[in-house]
Each structure stands twice: as structure tokens, then as C-alpha cells.
Amino acid sequence: MHELSIVEALIDQVNREVDQAGQSGPVRRLALSIGRLSGVHPDSVRFAFELLTQNTSMEHAEIVIEEPKAVCRCRVCGVPTEIDELVVQCPRCAAADIVIEGGRELLLQTIEIEESTP
Ligand SMILES: [Zn+2]
Structure with missing residues (x-):
């Protein structure tokens, strides 16, 4: 632990x-x-x-x-999404061009x- x-x-x-x-x-x-x-x-x-x-x-x-929470910022659709867990693609448009903040x-x-x- x-x-x-x-x-x-x-x-x-x-x-x-x-x-x-x-x-x-x-x-x-x-x-x-x-x-x-x-x-x-x-x-x-x-x-x-x-x-x-x-x-x-x-x-x-x-x-x-x-x-x-963290925020996933998508460089394709531009929509920031609050996330609880690490993601590898935008939860909205599934683009992989994202930045995780916080x-x-x-x-x-x-x-x-x-x-x-x-
Ligand atoms: Zn997106």
C-alpha cells in the first residue's frame, strides 16, 4: 500500500x-x-x-x-469533459487528440x- x-x-x-x-x-x-x-x-x-x-x-x-475531477480537453471537437478516470479518447467524439488536465x-x-x- x-x-x-x-x-x-x-x-x-x-x-x-x-x-x-x-x-x-x-x-x-x-x-x-x-x-x-x-x-x-x-x-x-x-x-x-x-x-x-x-x-x-x-x-x-x-x-x-x-x-x-480531471478535465479532458479535446483538440478536435473542443469540448472539455469532466472525467473520473483516465481516458485515452474524447468521451464526446472519440478523438485521440486530447489533453488531460488536473x-x-x-x-x-x-x-x-x-x-x-x-
Ligand atoms: Zn472531442
Whole structure:
């Protein structure tokens, strides 16, 4: 499951950003963007996250995952089509002269940290 190493890297990134922000409180919420064509399964990410954050400041963080679609742009009919899976031809006119845009991103969007009580 390659999601494990992805989530490991993600946790490192969160820790760095929390550090840089001078925070230490527990992470309350994380928002991720995982494109439909990224080959990463949100369920596996949640599972890996639970596994890897046990007994850390992220243990109880809520994970919000957005799954942006990709767009297939056809150079023959010119119609952009939203797609959930990789295609090799235009879903409208079946031309092979297409460009796939987006859908492969794997981004950490926001980190919400519990207000620390003084
Ligand atoms: Zn087309």
C-alpha cells in the first residue's frame, strides 16, 4: 500500500508547518485534496493516517478529503469533459487528440490547530 509512505510524508509536512507556525497544540482538522487520477485512495489515506498518528498530536484530527475531477480537453471537437478516470479518447467524439488536465494533485490544503490554553 503506497498510501503509507504518502501519509508518512504528509505527516512530516504537517509537523514542519505546525512548527514553523510556532504552534504546538493538537491538530484538529486537516484538509487534503486528492485528485481522481492520482491513484491514491482516500479510504487508504484515512486508514494509513489513523495507523500512523496513534499517540501523536494528530491522533484525533479530522481528515477532510476533497477529490477534484480531471478535465479532458479535446483538440478536435473542443469540448472539455469532466472525467473520473483516465481516458485515452474524447468521451464526446472519440478523438485521440486530447489533453488531460488536473486530477493528479495530492495537496495539503489546510491545517487547523487546537487553540492552546495558556
Ligand atoms: Zn472531442
